[in-house]
Amino acid sequence: MSPSTEHGRPEPEPTTLPANRDGRPVSDRGDTVCVIGAGASGLTAVKNLTEHGFGVDCYERETGVGGGWNWRHDRSPVYASTHLISSRPFTQFPDFPMPDSWPDYPHHSQLLSYFERYADHFDLRRHIWFGTEVVRVEPVDGDRWDVTTRSTGGYGPERTSRYAAVLVANGHNWSPKLPRYEGLEEFRGEVMHASSYKDPAQLRGKRVLVVGAGNTGCDLAVEAAQQASRCWHSTRRGYWYAPKYVLGRPADQVNDALLALRVPLRLRQWLYHWTLRLTVGDLTRFGLPKPDHRVYETHPIANSQLVYYVGHGEITPVPELARFHPGGVTLTDGREIDPELVVFATGYLPRFEFLDPGVLGDADGSGRPRLWLHAFPPGHPTLAVAGLLQPDSGLFTLAHWQSVLFARSLLLRREQPQRAAAFASRAVSGAGERYAGKVKDSSRHWFEVGHVDYLRAVQRALDELEGK
Ligand SMILES: Cc1cc2nc3c(=O)[nH]c(=O)nc-3n(C[C@H](O)[C@H](O)[C@H](O)COP(=O)(O)OP(=O)(O)OC[C@H]3O[C@@H](n4cnc5c(N)ncnc54)[C@H](O)[C@@H]3O)c2cc1C
Numbered sequence: 450m451s452p453s454t455e456h457g458r459p460e461p462e463p464t465t466l467p468a469n470r471d472g473r474p475v476s477d478r479g480d481t482v483c484v485i486g487a488g489a490s491g492l493t494a495v496k497n498l499t500e501h502g503f504g505v506d507c508y509e510r511e512t513g514v515g516g517g518w519n520w521r522h523d524r525s526p527v528y529a530s531t532h533l534i535s536s537r538p539f540t541q542f543p544d545f546p547m548p549d550s551w552p553d554y555p556h557h558s559q560l561l562s563y564f565e566r567y568a569d570h571f572d573l574r575r576h577i578w579f580g581t582e583v584v585r586v587e588p589v590d591g592d593r594w595d596v597t598t599r600s601t602g603g604y605g606p607e608r609t610s611r612y613a614a615v616l617v618a619n620g621h622n623w624s625p626k627l628p629r630y631e632g633l634e635e636f637r638g639e640v641m642h643a644s645s646y647k648d649p650a651q652l653r654g655k656r657v658l659v660v661g662a663g664n665t666g667c668d669l670a671v672e673a674a675q676q677a678s679r680c681w682h683s684t685r686r687g688y689w690y691a692p693k694y695v696l697g698r699p700a701d702q703v704n705d706a707l708l709a710l711r712v713p714l715r716l717r718q719w720l721y722h723w724t725l726r727l728t729v730g731d732l733t734r735f736g737l738p739k740p741d742h743r744v745y746e747t748h749p750i751a752n753s754q755l756v757y758y759v760g761h762g763e764i765t766p767v768p769e770l771a772r773f774h775p776g777g778v779t780l781t782d783g784r785e786i787d788p789e790l791v792v793f794a795t796g797y798l799p800r801f802e803f804l805d806p807g808v809l810g811d812a813d814g815s816g817r818p819r820l821w822l823h824a825f826p827p828g829h830p831t832l833a834v835a836g837l838l839q840p841d842s843g844l845f846t847l848a849h850w851q852s853v854l855f856a857r858s859l860l861l862r863r864e865q866p867q868r869a870a871a872f873a874s875r876a877v878s879g880a881g882e883r884y885a886g887k888v889k890d891s892s893r894h895w896f897e898v899g900h901v902d903y904l905r906a907v908q909r910a911l912d913e914l915e916g917k
Contacts, residue, residue, distance in 0.1 A: 466611060475595060476610040481506055482859070483596050483612040484576075485583045485803075488516015489845050490836030491618035492564060493542060494852035496571045498616070501856035506610070507573075510582040510601045514574070515564040517622050518557055524623040526644050526665075526797070530672060531557040533843070534664050534751050536699030539900075540843025542567065553699045586615055586803045592831045597803075614831040614859055616852060621799040621837055626892065628660075628795055632773035636791070643669060643794040651790075652676040658778065658788035660770065662688050663893070666794030667752040673792075674754075674763035681767045681786055682755075687738035692753040695724055700751060701842055708901045718744050735759045737766050748897055749841055796893055799837060808832070810880055817895050821879035822906060824851045830862065830873035839893075841885075842900035850907045857914050872914055882906075 466475040480503070484494045487509035498505045511522045520527050532554045533540055541547045545567050551559055568574050578598070584607065585597040594615045599607045625642040633640070641651075643665050649672055657677040659670045662684035673680035695703045707717050721744045733739050735756060758764045767786065771779045777787035798816055801809060809826050810819035820826050823837050833855040836848045862869040884898040884906055 473607070473609055476608065478504075478506060478610045478612050480504060480613045482614045482616065483508070483594065483610070484616045484618060485586075485596075486516060486618035486620060487511075487514045487568075487573075487577050487579075488518070488618060488620050488836070489564065490620070490848040490852075491516070491616075492568055492573055493845065493849045494616045494618055494835055494855070495573045495576050496567075497849065497852040498856050499571075499573075499576065501853075501860060503856065503859065505576045506612070507577040508581045508583050508596075508598055509577055509579050512579050513565075514568045514577070515561045516620050518560040518564060520557060520561070520647075524644070526622050527557040528643075528646050528669075528672075529648050530668070533560070535840075535843035536701050539699075539701050539705060540845055542845045542849050544849075545570065554693065583619075583803050585609075586617075587805075588808065588829065588832075592829070594831065614833075614855075616833045616835055616855055617801065617804070618835045618848070619801065621896070622797045624798050624800045625793075626796045626798045627793055630770055630773050632775075635775045636773040636778075637775050638777075638788055639790045641790070641792055643792055644797070646792060649676045654678050655789045656787065657681070658683060658767075658786065658791045659794055660791065661794035661796065662686075662750065663748070663794060663796055664750055664752065665796075667750055667755045669792055669794050670764050671752065671754045671758055674758035674761075677790075679765075679788075680758075680763060681765045681788065682759075683767045683770055683780070684738065685769050686742075687732065687740040688747065688750055689721070689725065689740055689744045690729070690732075690755050691721070691725075691744075691749055691751050692728060693751050694753065705842065705901075708899075714745065721745075729756045732756070735766070738768070745841075748839055748893060798892065799895075809834070817892070819881040821876040821882060822851070822854075822903075822910065823884075823896055823898065824855070825876040825879075827877040827880045830858065830869070830876065837896050838898050838903070839896040840898050840900045840903065847898070847900060847903060847907075850904065850911075854907055854910055854914070857911065861914055868916070872910075875910065875913070 466477045482498050482503045482505050484491050484505055484507040487507055491507055495505050495507050513519050517525050519525055536553045537547050537551055547563055580601050581598050582601045583596060583598050587595045589595050594612045595609050596612055597607050597609045625644050652673050653676045655677050656679040657673040658681045659666055659673055660683045670680060670682040691700050693700055767780050769781045771781045777785055779785055806814055811817055824833050826832055835851045838847055840847055884903040
């Protein structure tokens, strides 16, 4: 695999290969690498691959950069009041800081402008085919890939191009995960997934039931507390609601300082409990269920307002839903409630419709890929997935280093194929490895990582590549 001669430009000019198995011509993109998606993970991949000398074609189904943070996109999960949950310095790319004048937790519109500036600064747009959706990615000739695209919405003919490598950065926060309930079809009220929630006007004056205690569920319960005539918040279990600030600093920065000092988990858990005791105290006094797990055993919820609104009677915590009936909902404790609107903030599932599930190690068809470093599929050294992570920090730094590792592994394949083969075997032995402590076993935590442990593992892999 040879990097392009002119910095970042695809090289060589496409030639046409014999037709693929569907009888369509295949355009040979030579040593070019294909990137799928131009959100945070795809943009940083385009930047890092071109910086390592590769030609790159990036396909993006939408008409702009920014992925989920671009509110104009069909599948964007952001709503009017979305701000970062992770703080600014713990979210930004390592080589492109957000402006110092921005708040600790910028608004989603600032995130979009950040991605636009990133794309302009590194001149990434010339590599991106906007309005172009990838519909199939198939392995050919051992380690090359046929990528079939069409214009978004299915207009025009499909085109197939052959690439030396593919990096998938299609995001995992756009395909709603919806629970099933007896009687839901007969329910006369309105039902929506949080992905369709955009504006407080959707809640105003209504009796609203919010289901789910992830960060989005808690945000929506707080919005409903201010907008709706009534708000119930249903959670499956009790959770620890961390404040966004501790000692006047964003909470993730305090946690990171403790991690950097290698403070043992037990001591961090004790400090966390102690902080909560000093602030909100005993959650059960507010009618919230007692957490059935220790802190750091579920994805952290950062919300300073939820307990406040429960304390003001604007949010009524309720247990899981048992069943729906035409006029309302029966809860598992037998109570009946009569919401007009039910919002399922029940998360998202990853989807890779363009790939055979087996390629990503999803042997049992559960939809859960089994990858080394949550990025590298066993047996396919020229394929990687970026951004398939649920970190206890911001994502962008982690996605940045994933694509640096991929770019360097591709260079090693060209320069030292034997060592590259040894490195590729790590994807087999390391598939499914975890980088988070003990977390609850649910699809919500499939991609949970502690950012310090994760970055250390990536650093070890980079050292291995360089023969250190
Ligand atoms: C409410 C909410 C709050 C969040 N807060 C934070 C936070 O505080 N900090 C943080 O780090 N993360 C946060 N996240 C996680 C967020 O997903 C990441 O920050 C980031 O958007 C992930 O970037 P990505 O590029 O991996 O995926 P995405 O942003 O989803 O981008 C994927 C891109 O791929 C494109 N694509 C998908 N399929 C195809 C295809 N077949 N062909 C062509 N293009 C395709 C999509 O159009 C999209 O542009 C939050 C998520 C949500 C929902």
